[in-house]
Amino acid sequence: MSKVQKPEKSDKIDNIVGMLMEYEKMTVDLMRKATDTPILEQYDLNAPYAKARIIKEDGQIKYRIDEVTLTDEEKKKLKEIGELLIEELDVDIKRLGSNENAAAYIRKLVERIIKNYKIKLTTDSLDRLMYYVIRDFVHFDKIDPLMRDPWIEDISCNGFGIPIYIWHRKHESIPTNVIFQTAEELDKFTLKLAYMTGRAISIAQPVLDATLPDGSRVQMTYEKEVTRRGSTFTIRKFRERPLTCTDLIIYNTLSAEIAAWYWYVIEKQASVLVVGGTASGKTTTINTLAMFIKPNAKIVSIEDTSEIQLPHENWLSSVVRTGFGVSGSISEITLFDLLKNAMRQRPEYIIVGEVRGSEAYTLMQAIATGHGGLATLHADSAEAAIHRLESEPMNIPRPLIPTIDAIGVQTRVQVGEKSVRRMVNVAEVVGLDPTTKDVLTNDVFKWNPKNDTYVFYGRSYVLENIMKRHGYKHEEVMEELNNRRMVLEWMVRNNIRDFKDVVEVIRTYYVNPQQLLERVKREKMEAPSGGSRPA
Template identity: 30%
Template sequence: MIGAKAIYVGLRKQIFDALDPEIISSLDREQLARQLSGAVDLLISRENLSVPKTIRQDFVKNLVNELVGLGPLQALMEDESISDIMINGHEHVFIERNGLVERAHVDFIDERQLLEIAKRIAGRVGRRVDDSSPTCDARLADGSRVNIVIPPIAIDGTSISIRKFKKQSINLEKLVEYGAMGAEMAQVMMVAARCRLNILISGGTGSGKTTMLNALSQYISENERIVTIEDAAELRLLQPHVVRLETRTAGIENTGKITQRDLVINSLRMRPDRIIVGECRGPEAFEMLQAMNTGHDGSMSTLHANTPRDALARVESMVMMATNNLPLEAIRRTIVSAVDIIIQISRLHDGSRKVMSIAEVIGLEGNSVVLEEIFRFQPTYGHGESGKLEGEFVTSGLMKRSVLYEKARFFGLEEKLNSAFRSIQKEAKNG
């Protein structure tokens, strides 16, 4: 007996060989489905095959998805519980759901099908992926971020990584509900965002840095002009006065490239109140620090680092990419005067995401940057009934010479700040 997959592969070839691309482009999705349904029924009847109605409907859906969607990826893209899709060749598809990676129950017919879909993804957003340009970063129509690498660079077959775009923006209250932070921490971060402190969000890949940046941005005043700068636009600010800028890769003639550094420099001429860089990863960090030091208080960015101190070291390295003239001491003084708060986020082995530390940059002592940890997550190294890592968020309090304390007083939010610390200290005392 012929398997359903083998029957589908045979039908698919016959239908694709007979298709007219111009007719396909003139039909909407429902019209295309009706036409394909008739073709599938005709071929199955002609070849005297026994195929149940539900399987035929799956055949039609798969054909429609491949012609006007993303093929086998379409169902994964429509599943809102999936946050990441990772493809390592046509037979190995993985997804991340609730922070944990698992194998997906879909696969591609062959490498050619996967490669065609990869090229379609790139083409829809004005990018290309081929032998002369085997890698591609792009953004899908729904805002999802995609990275493509094709052979011979990807040895085991075309690789596609998709970070899906969440339709609903998550705020700090939701992050508290998810256990990513304590309510008092959320209140302190809300005050920091409103008081125009310069904030860096540090963490590993998939730890939730962009989610945190989106959440903090919700506490920016609607009267402020904000410029966002990203490699692939995924920030969703709710304020009315926002200018969104996105980098551009070089064209076929290797011209027209626009980097994040170019955009940061240009943004300074756009009269921004705040500049938000989706992720600092290179020499644009130098201009970002200059902006923070020249009246653009309340600017924010993310970067990859494992601890707040590592984050500062990474900023130093990125500034050195931009200039060879500044001594290390001058770079550190620039960083200390620019950055106020570092929020460290991690994805833990149980799939949960936590704010591991909130640290304030106090100043310099000799050649060393002084950091004061305001909050930290203290694990108990036990697991609850749900299998999640247990622990508590603790604080050592806030220094009176803290820039957060002074800014809160200036903006009339001193009592909100004090109440957060009183609340958590009262809980610790009762505990």
């Protein structure tokens, strides 16, 4: 019977070395995997506390938020401070007037809590904890970095345990690393969002469409009353700097020639519908076109949620009010109510954020009596828009349809590898066929997908009607369109994109067009040839 040999000392060392080598190999593999994840882009969101990283992982583009990390001890103290803060809060944060005032108030209250309860923190720890406290109590909690990213258009949460998705202007629809882990956490945040809008959401009324304090539009559902995965929300972010006609031309959403045409016919109080699908940029385009309205004109805008931003002093912005009670009809003020009220204020232009109900008939009557009109409608073509207007619940009589002068069709299309917005068609409503009574339309401009350009079809009935109405000659109108196109192209060349700057150029053109045109022509002659379009 053989004896069991004790392992030699050298064998133990060999085993330890082998384990260390295996550990080192695993570490190297992990580091290599991290290094192999390409970072497509990274930028600060709330320096030095939060930044965005856009990476490509497993063949998919993903959005990552990197925030300052807390130790386990700091997390415990953050929870303790948060609970004490809820007990000590003695004022409605919304009543403090601004986020800056609210943050200053919370900061002082936290400092008092730390002092009174003798919570020991280093200066660095306090700085990190203060970031999270203000983020959660004053701002948008864990989605706050997303709300700060100017490249994000939409933020969508489809339930708990699911990554929040965003629509990024460069990378389109991509998942993030922000997740509401439990139904309770998401329900709590949904209630907070509703509170921030000044409205209520509950099991009795589980759907809410409202506006956040920063102007962003939010649509929410609560618990599992209407959505199986629990509470949901979608935020369409508000642009602090509205897009201008220069932006749309640079993005090639429309051409300078189309913009000049719109500028001229809108000045002459034409009625324009911009139609398209969801997130096609209809409201943005309507807002941009409305900047062409003469500076002193009386404008009334009517919307479900406030999105229109205009520079005009003589502009009345009105928004619907949702009622209360089980039916939601008590004290409700609808688009129809607001439009009827607007008609008593002698507006020169009426802007309706989205036409979809009985208010359409009143709008058509207003247009028929000589008011300029701008509105959006969900439809994918001019023909589909006309069909929707004639159908339930709008029920516009066919003889009223020709009161619409132009229908611009805007949609998302694929150009190369990018999803972009294009005004694929500008059609005029010419009238009714005398025999068939069909609505007759005329294509003025169309987008050519082969080379991403716009084609003018040679005839505009709207321009012809303007000539007849005002006694203008064809040459005069063509010269006016050319002058406005030159001004728009000059703004593009000089990268004049800021809201205030573009508005000032339009104002100047109305006040002293000759002076502006002389400057445009002079600078065009002085400019070196072959200049590139701004990015």
